[in-house]
Amino acid sequence: MKTIAIIGGGITGLSIAHRLQRERNSGVRYLLLESGNRLGGKIVSVAEQGCTLEGGPDSFLSHRPALRRLCGELGLDSQLIQPETGASTLYLWQGKKLKPLPEGITQLVPRKISPFLRSSVISWPGKMRMGMEYFIPPKRDEGDESLASFVERRLGGEMLRTIAGPLLAGIHGGDAAQLSVLSTFPQLRRMEREHGGLLRAMLANRRQTAAAAPSGNTGGGFYSFKNGMQQLIDALAAQLDPTKVKLGQRISRLWRGSQGWVVQMECGSGISVDEVVLAVPAYSAATLVATLDPELRDEFNAIPYASSATVSVAFRRADLLNSAQGLGKGWGYFVPPKAHRRLKACTWTSAKFPARSPEDVFLLRAFLGGPELNHILQGSDNELEDIVRQELRITLGIRATPLFTRIFRWERGNPQYVVGHTARIARIDQLLSRHEGLYFAGAGRTGGGVPGCVEQGERLAAAFLEERTQAVSR
Numbered sequence: 001m002k003t004i005a006i007i008g009g010g011i012t013g014l015s016i017a018h019r020l021q022r023e024r025n026s027g028v029r030y031l032l033l034e035s036g037n038r039l040g041g042k043i044v045s046v047a048e049q050g051c052t053l054e055g056g057p058d059s060f061l062s063h064r065p066a067l068r069r070l071c072g073e074l075g076l077d078s079q080l081i082q083p084e085t086g087a088s089t090l091y092l093w094q095g096k097k098l099k100p101l102p103e104g105i106t107q108l109v110p111r112k113i114s115p116f117l118r119s120s121v122i123s124w125p126g127k128m129r130m131g132m133e134y135f136i137p138p139k140r141d142e143g144d145e146s147l148a149s150f151v152e153r154r155l156g157g158e159m160l161r162t163i164a165g166p167l168l169a170g171i172h173g174g175d176a177a178q179l180s181v182l183s184t185f186p187q188l189r190r191m192e193r194e195h196g197g198l199l200r201a202m203l204a205n206r207r208q209t210a211a212a213a214p215s216g217n218t219g220g221g222f223y224s225f226k227n228g229m230q231q232l233i234d235a236l237a238a239q240l241d242p243t244k245v246k247l248g249q250r251i252s253r254l255w256r257g258s259q260g261w262v263v264q265m266e267c268g269s270g271i272s273v274d275e276v277v278l279a280v281p282a283y284s285a286a287t288l289v290a291t292l293d294p295e296l297r298d299e300f301n302a303i304p305y306a307s308s309a310t311v312s313v314a315f316r317r318a319d320l321l322n323s324a325q326g327l328g329k330g331w332g333y334f335v336p337p338k339a340h341r342r343l344k345a346c347t348w349t350s351a352k353f354p355a356r357s358p359e360d361v362f363l364l365r366a367f368l369g370g371p372e373l374n375h376i377l378q379g380s381d382n383e384l385e386d387i388v389r390q391e392l393r394i395t396l397g398i399r400a401t402p403l404f405t406r407i408f409r410w411e412r413g414n415p416q417y418v419v420g421h422t423a424r425i426a427r428i429d430q431l432l433s434r435h436e437g438l439y440f441a442g443a444g445r446t447g448g449g450v451p452g453c454v455e456q457g458e459r460l461a462a463a464f465l466e467e468r469t470q471a472v473s474r
C-alpha cells in the first residue's frame with residue numbers, strides 16, 4: 001500500500017483525492033491536508049438573505065471535459081445551470097457611459113460583421129486595422145510573447161487598449177503587457193499557426209462556431225451550479241473518507257525520511273508518506289521546499305501573484321427603478337485601465353443567474369484588483385464598501401442604500417502567468433525530478449481556472465494509479 005499526502009484542499013487537491021477514493025482498492029491511499037478550516041480554497045459560496053454569493057469563481061467553461069465528467073460522477077448534472085444570454089452580454093465603460101460590446105468580440109473576432117460595424121466601441125480606423133488582420137502573416141516561431149504584443153501585432157493598439165487588454169488580462173487579474181499568450185490563451189496562437197490568423201480561423205470554423213455557440217441560450221459555454229460553485233466542493237467532500245481529510249493542518253516543511261517523505265505540520269508533529277503533491281499556491285510550495293531545495297524554492301517564488309477582492313452588493317429592485325443603465329440586459333460590464341476607475345468589472349449576478357437572488361432583489365458583484373490597486377485592498381471593509389458604492393453611482397447611477405454588502409479578499413489570489421511561464425514550469429519539473437515522489441499541481445502551475453485544476457488533478461491521480469498497477473505487475 002502506498003500513501004500520498006495531498007497538501008492543499010482546493011479544487012486541485014480535492015480532484016486528486018476524489019479519484020483515489022473512487023479507486024480505493026487500487027493500493028493507493030491518500031491523506032488530504034488543508035491549512036484552513038474548510039475545503040474548496042478559492043471556491044466559496046455563501047447564502048445570505050435568499051441570495052447566493054460567490055466569493056471566487058462564479059462559473060466555469062465547459063471546453064475541458066474533465067470537470068463535466070466529474071459532475072456526472074458526483075450526480076451533479078441535474079444541478080448545473082447556464083447563465084442567461086441576451087443580445088448583448090457584456091458592456092464596456094467608455095466615454096462616461098456603458099456601451100454594449102458587439103457579439104463575439106470577446107473572442108477577439110466579431111462573430112457578426114454588421115453589429116460590429118455599427119458599434120461605436122472601436123473607431124473606424126480601429127475597425128480597419130482589425131480587418132487588416134486577414135493579411136498579416138503568422139508568426140512562425142514557437143517563442144512566447146505577451147498578450148499585449150499578440151493582440152497589437154494582429155489586431156492593432158486600439159483593440160488591445162479598449163477591449164482585449166482589459167477583458168482578457170482582467171480574467172487573470174493582471175496586465176496584458178506582462179501576461180504570456182502561450183500560458184493564458186494558447187488557443188489564439190494555435191489559431192494563428194493553424195489558419196494563418198484569427199479572421200481566417202474564424203471563417204474556417206464558421207459552421208462549427210455557429211453550431212457551438214448559436215445566439216440562443218447556450219450560456220456561451222459557461223456553467224455553474226444551482227446553489228453556487230460550493231456545491232461542487234460539498235459533493236466532492238461528501239464522498240471522501242473523513243478519516244483521510246485533515247483540516248486546520250498547515251504544513252510548514254517537507255523532508256526526505258528513511259522511508260519516503262516526512263510532512264511536517266506547523267503544530268510540530270510529522271507524518272511519513274510515500275509521495276507528496278503540493279496542491280498549493282506556488283509561494284506556499286516555496287516555503288515547503290525552502291530547506292529541501294533552495295533552487296526549487298526560488299523558482300516557485302518567481303511565479304508572481306496579484307491580489308483582488310470581490311464585493312457582492314444586494315439592492316431592492318424597487319430602489320433601482322430610476323438608475324442602472326443596461327442593468328438586467330446582460331452579464332455586466334468592465335472598465336479599461338485608461339478610464340482610471342477603481343472598479344475593474346461588475347457582474348450583474350441577478351441578470352446572469354436569476355436564481356441567485358429573490359425576485360425583488362438585484363444582486364451585483366464588483367471586482368477590485370490588479371497590481372496598482374493593492375493599496376486599496378489593504379483598506380477596511382467600510383473603505384472598500386464606500387469605493388464600490390461610489391463607483392456604482394458613477395457607472396450605473398445607483399444611489400440606493402444596499403440591503404447588504406459582502407467582501408471577499410483574495411490576497412495573492414491570482415497567479416500571473418507571465419511571459420516565460422511555461423519555461424519556468426519546465427524548470428520546476430526538472431528540479432522536482434531530483435526529488436522522487438514530489439509533485440506540484442494547481443492554478444500556480446497552469447491556467448484554465450477550475451476546469452484546468454480538475455484536469456491536472458485527474459491526470460496526476462491517473463499517473464499514481466498507473467504506476468501502482470505497473471509496480472504490482474512487476
Ligand SMILES: Cc1cc2nc3c(=O)[nH]c(=O)nc-3n(C[C@H](O)[C@H](O)[C@H](O)COP(=O)(O)OP(=O)(O)OC[C@H]3O[C@@H](n4cnc5c(N)ncnc54)[C@H](O)[C@@H]3O)c2cc1C
Nearest residue numbers: 008010011012035041042056057058251284442443449450
Ligand atoms: C476572485 C476569483 C475569481 C475567479 N473566477 C473564476 C471563474 O469564474 N472560473 C474559473 O474557472 N476560475 C476562476 N478563478 C480561478 C479558480 O478559482 C482557481 O484557478 C482555482 O480555484 C484554484 O484551485 P487550486 O486548488 O489550485 O488552489 P486554491 O483554491 O488556492 O487551493 C489551495 C489550498 O491550499 C491550502 N494551503 C495553502 N498552503 C498550505 C499549507 N502550507 N498547508 C496546507 N494547506 C495549504 C489553501 O488554504 C487552499 O485551500 C477565480 C479566482 C479568483 C481568485
